[in-house]
Amino acid sequence: MTTPAAEAGAHGRPPVTAALAAELAQQRFGLTGEITELGSQQDRNFLVDDAAGRVVLKIFNVATDASAIHDQVGAMTALAAAGVEAPSPVPAADGSLVGTVTLEGADHRVVALRFVEGEQLVDEHHLPTDVVTGLAELVARSTLALATVTPAAARTSMWDLQHGRDVVLDLSRAVPEDERERLLAVTEAAWARVEAVADRLPRQLIHGDVTDDNVVVRPDAGGRPAVVGVIDFGDVVESWRIGEVAVTVTAMLHHDLDDLGVLRAMVRVFADRLDLTADERAVLWPLVQLRAAVLVAAGRHQAAIDPENVYATTRMAHEWRCFEVAAGLDADAMAALFGDAPAAPTPVSPLLSLRAADGSLPVPVSFAPESDDVATDLLLRTDSEAAALDAALARATLVLVPQGAPRVTGARPASRPDAQLSQPLAAESVSRGGHELLTLVDATVLAVDDSTLHVAVQGEDGVEHRVEVACVQPSPDCRVGEVVPAGESLGRATPVEDVADAVPGAATSRHHLRLRVLPAGCATDLPWACADDVAPGYSALVAATDPALGLPVAAPLDEDEADAREQARRNAFLPDNTERYYRRPPQFVRGRRSHLIDSRGRAYLDLVNNVAAIGHSHPALEQAVSRALSMLNTNSRFLYRQLADFSERLLATTGSDAYDSVVLVNSGTEAVDLALRMAQVATGRRQVVTHAEGYHGWSMAADAVTTSAYDNPHALDSRPDWVSLTDVPNGYRGRYRGEDAGARYAADLGGVLDGLVSADRAPAAVIMESILGNSGGVVPAAGYSTAMQDQARRVGALTIADEVQVGYGRTGESFWAFQAEGTTPDIVVCAKAMGNGVPLGAVITRKEISDALGREGTFFSTTGGSPMACAAGLAVLDVLEREGLRENALEVGTHLRRRVEALAERHPLIARVHGRGLYQGIELVTDRETLAPAAAETAAVCEALLHRGVIDQATSERQNVLKVKPPLTLTHAEADFFVDALDDVLSRKWY
Ligand SMILES: Cc1ncc(COP(=O)(O)O)c(C=O)c1O
Structure with missing residues (x-):
């Protein structure tokens, strides 16, 4: 039996040397000039630097037939007509667009295509949000254009996600043992979701490979990278429209993105322009997982059969990274993030209760960013959470931290915002002397072990929920299949030895219990907290725990929308000439020493607010x-x-x-x-x-x-x-x-x-x-x-x-x-x-x-x-x-200046560090001779620094100087964090 991969063309590249390619170019197309080989998984591509413009000579692998090439040419023409730049075929001497060459007894098709001038995105590690959404716009436009092309013939491509599962199964033999099991498990789970709706997915001709490798980018009038075109039509096929989107989204995952919220922005573009169906949105993430699995399996396979294919071997790290990110995010959560998943049903009546050993009931304690329950001096410490709990337990025997709001205790100093896990996905109860979880309705035990418990419960409305409890010592009656009657204990909280330095004399032993309510049948391997960029997705899956404990329902908050609303509110009454920082500014709610903290509970190092000389909120x-x-x-x-x-x-x-x-x-x-x-x-x-x-x-x-x-x-x-x-x-x-x-x-x-x-x-x-x-x-x-x-x-x-x-x-x-x-x-x-x-x-x-x-x-x-x-x-x-803050300004300022001056040796953009102490200006120029101010670059650096957790802004008449005027509490470590972030940003071509 032929495998889909073999049938679809998992072949070695045609045996063509540069010399042979030069000969072909000259004889067939009259092209001369320097010839360079370009990378390709399965074909041979050569760039011919002809005097009349650059041309790519493409010799297809043996399995590519004429009808496939007809579709490719049709696709190129449709895109060009829609204003998306694409290669155009150069006619051969005999007027034909597609020729044939016989190599080692096999016929290969050959074409010459006008080169689309520009750069690719693939090697640029950081992709700013505007580039990614620009790419989504282009993909949407090209998808609409391709919908107008009637495919010439049905063909099978191993990159077509309709065959994704089979391709992974076929090619995964080349994947090392330790990776294969996970690869197959993710593939099967993803495929199950796709298969369920496969018949209903809209179909059309798709490019099949609109990736960071295959889009062309050129600077726009303002010097920002703009995605202008698409190349490499080798995977054009009639298939699921959403497959086109999934391929592009997957290609983003090995890049350093501003945060994962950008994926949501991408999908919004697709949803608006293409009017995606509910099925399409629901299977987008499974298709991303499948595409990533195909990339890994095919990459390993290609490296095995063609070890000299440097292109394939160097891509392996990227492919694995795409897979890691895709597999690490829950498909339901991503569907919710993309705006299409049923919200978890909210319990209408209390289902559970908590009781301390002395009979007292829990006192709710909020760790929300603006909560008074987290004293300012407890913020931004590694033991913030423990310290805030100790402080709460000084006032109550048993406390309950609800699930709804983000936790400011997750904010970390000198850290990227998307690495701070500020959104809890469970409620947590904590006591000093121990406490019990009681069920208020009959609870059927679904699963139990030493420290976790799953039960099924039903609310007054008859809706069944699954309750997941962790850090619990289950009651002896909790056996799978048994019913724990209403009023009985499900288990006791587990003692945790966890020392907080914050509250002197606080006992070090606390009893913890974590619980959440999930929809019946929900996956149970969700994390207990997540970063804010994916929080709208994850929290939609588990949003119902607080009312199950008799607490008010926290209205699900979409922080993106909340920020936009706040901005609009302010814009409505402020004169237009009032200065505003950032394209999408975070909404700040509190500060501590050298940091500001936003409404999502994320901390940013503040390099700008010289007013807070002794630090924020002293x-x-x-x-x-x-x-x-x-x-x-x-x-x-x-x-x-x-x-x-x-x-x-x-x-x-x-x-x-x-x-x-x-x-x-x-x-x-x-x-x-x-x-x-x-x-x-x-x-x-x-x-x-x-x-x-x-x-x-x-x-x-x-x-x-x-x-x-x-x-x-x-x-x-x-x-x-x-x-x-x-x-x-x-x-x-x-x-x-x-x-x-x-x-x-x-x-x-x-x-x-x-x-x-x-x-x-x-x-x-x-x-x-x-x-x-x-x-x-x-x-x-x-x-x-x-x-x-x-x-x-x-x-x-x-x-x-x-x-x-x-x-x-x-x-x-x-x-x-x-x-x-x-x-x-x-x-x-x-x-x-x-x-x-x-x-x-x-x-x-x-x-x-x-x-x-x-x-x-x-x-x-x-x-x-x-x-x-x-x-x-x-x-x-x-x-x-x-606090010796003047002395600190001198010491840390000198350290910071030395480090930035050292950066200037590697980054020509940095021209000079002005100022004294902690009043500095880092001047950026595009030319050290003429001192041409790098204003656009300075603005872009500030935006990029924000995503890395640093607040900085441009100053000077020329807006080309980075301000360094932080609170005088700035530490050496914080100065290093800023300089490292700046180094990272400047090491990127686009920021
Ligand atoms: C050098 C200098 N002088 C005066 C002012 C005005 O101070 P204020 O904004 O407190 O009125 C500023 C404000 O930025 C300033 O930078």
Whole structure:
């Protein structure tokens, strides 16, 4: 009997050398030029670099007949007509499109096809979401186009998934023993699902191999990879339409995807464009499993019969990886993820109850991301879960963690979001002294062993459910087939020795029991928790446990939709010009030290939020603020101690008697605004000189001195008449570079100042950020800051240092960035880190300057310097000192800088690391000679970093600098995590 694989063509490649191919190309098609062999499983493909364009000479294996080739040509033509690029046949000298060549006595068909210029996806490890969905769009279009072609003849292809099972059975002999059993088991299970609906699956001509090997990609206008065409029509066949989709989906699985949610996005594209039937969606994942199994079996087989076929042997790792991913995900869960599986029936009445040894009932405890049951200081620890349970057990004898919501205790620091198993697929009960699980209805025992139990129960509505219990010591009455009557015990929770460091003195032994309700007949090897990207699929299978225990049903939440809803809500009322980060932003619900945590319970390392200098949600700040609010809420017209306490501490940070006055306000903008007014009133002058590329705030005055063209493209031509401009002293990419850049910029400033004096507009002040934040964290060209100060003093102007971003220990060497620059500004403005999120800003200056304000009436800010704001300010300063965060900024910042500088040796995109301490800017350029800014690449890197668990954003006028301004709590390990993620992203061609 011929096997399907043999019949369908599991053959060695035709015996064609490059020399013979060159001869054929020349004689048949008049093609000349350099000839290179391309990979193929079973045919021979040669690329001929002909002067009129590149052409692929294809010599088919012996089993390919003329009607098959007719279909291939028909398919190419249909695709080209639908705007999908495809090879076009080159006529031979005699006008025919398909020829025959006899090799070692056997006839082989031969064609020459115009090469579709572009690249393949296969060797690009990371595939960004937009590339994958772009591929799905192309496949959908090509599938619609192929539906218009009438197949010439029925033919059998071993790649046609209709024969998938037989091919695996035939070829799996070449698969090593340890892999074969699993391969066959997965194949049989998948096939059973496919076979059940096979007759109902829509059929048409399909390409059969639209994979990462066979699609052509070229950069679009924005430099992003766009999937434009399809090549290799050797597997064209009339078959199941959904098989086409399954082949493409399978090919994605060996790649590093942003997360598996992208598969859902792909299927949405197919479902919309192709109007997939319910049957098609239901068998998609089984077909993916089958395709992966065929790839493994065929790859091993080919390597065995043709060991020199490097193409086949190098693909084996990819094929096995596809199989691992496909086999590792449950077909029902994937069907649910793709939007087509019956939801597990929800029990309408309680079926089970839990009781502690002392008779007490369980107290529900929530580990949901926003739950107060998980204290902030328990987050992001390896023992978070144990610690949160211990904390709960300090309040109750028996606790029950419901199944419904994601668990924030699964969040892990410095870790990829899709590796954090935040979605529980079971409810869990925990006690100190032991507890029992009772059934409230008659329960038939289905399976039992030492630690697991399965029973069948029926609710009031007559619907039968299967209850799976783990970590249980089953009752002696639990024997398969027996009925445990209502009210009786099914088993006891198992003691677990599990030490949490979090709660001092907590006993270390807890009793645990895990349980979930499944639909009757459901598979029982589902995991107990899963990552958020596949959670909508898995949780649809087991969504009914909470009501079975008498808890309210947690409404199944589709987090993708929830995020989109939240975004739409915000967009509805925010002005369009409000900045927003990320194409699909996570929704953040809490933070802890250097991490933010989203509504799905996933943690991200935060490299951007410089406001949270002492870390997110610091308990010392929370306590100080809440104590202050509980004590006194008034304003600075009244006498209270905190105003002086904080102001004195703030002055002390300057370490200089040049400052003796502080005015507290609510923000950086207010501080800048007030500083400008003070300078004008104190000098009796109006003109202010500001630097190009600066950002100082949004009020009328702060905006007037803001020159950033990124924030306002018209900035430079729309400044009011009291503002004059001088160049930004950027010695890296500015007008002046090299050693004397600082002096030359200062000389230019001198010219501006002199010009103003001679125009009778002598300046009141010169304002600058001590490190040029908006230029990308650039330290001013050497010598500029002191020379600027000299120049200003020469004409009687005051200097204003904007330390809103860069002050407060961030730069490591000194508390204020101006100190490292060797200057003593007349006025210092600060905000952001001062309150670590509590609105707080300050102007620090000399009393003679601040007193001058009196000439313009009184000054008052209602909440500026309130008791609460001062308490926050004091708490932040305490923590900075106590935890040595300035020193940490220096140490970890230096480490991070060294590591990124080392990366620059391997990644030409990284041009320079600017800044100091933990205020850095990683500048990316496409050309180190011209310094052409890599803005598109920077944006793409930020998106790619998000999927790797790092929050970063672009800065500078040119949007080509990666911000590095994390909480000052950043650890060495976290810095390494970021640099490794950046290395990984930059090692990819597309990100
Ligand atoms: C350098 C600088 N100055 C002033 C401000 C304005 O501060 P705020 O947003 O607190 O008003 C900012 C804000 O980003 C800033 O970066």
